[in-house]
Amino acid sequence: MAEFEYGPVELYLVGFEGDRLDPGTVEALEELVEGGEIRLLDLVIVSREPDGAVRIVEIEDEGEAYGFGVLELEASGLVGHEDVDDFAELIPPGTSAALAAFELVWAKKLASRFAEGGGVVLSTERIPAPVVNAVLADASSEEN
Numbered sequence: 001m002a003e004f005e006y007g008p009v010e011l012y013l014v015g016f017e018g019d020r021l022d023p024g025t026v027e028a029l030e031e032l033v034e035g036g037e038i039r040l041l042d043l044v045i046v047s048r049e050p051d052g053a054v055r056i057v058e059i060e061d062e063g064e065a066y067g068f069g070v071l072e073l074e075a076s077g078l079v080g081h082e083d084v085d086d087f088a089e090l091i092p093p094g095t096s097a098a099l100a101a102f103e104l105v106w107a108k109k110l111a112s113r114f115a116e117g118g119g120v121v122l123s124t125e126r127i128p129a130p131v132v133n134a135v136l137a138d139a140s141s142e143e144n
Contacts, residue, residue, distance in 0.1 A: 003112055004108055004111055004112050004115070006039075006041075006075075006103050006108065007103050007105060007106075007107040007109070007111050008103070008104050008107045008108070008111060009041060009078070009101050009102065009103050009104075010101070010102050010104065010126065011079070011083065011087070011099065011100070011101055012098075012099070012100045012102060013087045013090060013091075013097050013098070013099050014097055014098045014100070015090075015092070015095055015096070015097040016095065016096055016097065016098070017095055017096075018095075018096060019045065019047050019057075020045070020066055020067065020096075021045075021066070021067065021098055023067060025098075026067045026068060026071075029071060029100075030071055033071060036105055037105060037106070038102045038103060038104060038105060039074045039102070039105060040071055040072075040073060040074060040100065040101075040102060041073060041074045041075040041076075041078050041101040041102065041103055042060075042073055042076050042078040042079040042100070042101040043059040043068075043071075043073060043079070043098060043099070043100045043101070044057065044059060044079050044084065044098070044099050045057040045059065045066065045096055045097075045098055045099075046084055046087065046088055046091060046096060046097050046098075046099055047091075047095075047096040048088060048091040048092065048093050048094070048095060048096070049093065049094070050093050050094045051093070052093055054084070054088045054091075056084055058076075059071075060073050060076040074103070075101075078101045079099055079100075083099065084099060
């Protein structure tokens, strides 16, 4: 089997008020990492000031102050300034967001199997959970 060191990585931009993730979100990340479902490769907090200026906090450097005492980043530096610049435009002024790079651990095995068989992933697309749930709820209500 072709063995990859890392599987597919997804970048998530999660918006929130203030400049810190709530403790419940941090706890959920810790549970997913400890359960081996994801590897948290990199995480930065991006705040957009009311005047539009962008401030970046590297969790690798200031994790304890932001409630990330238990989490360790697997590959800090994966989220670069270009990523921050691209995603910062999506953050409304006066709010913040966590820009996180997650390795989907289950997908590592799948990617290895594809490569072993000579397959090449040409494209993937993530459908956000709220969209999936809304579409399936609508389909279910139409059946009834």
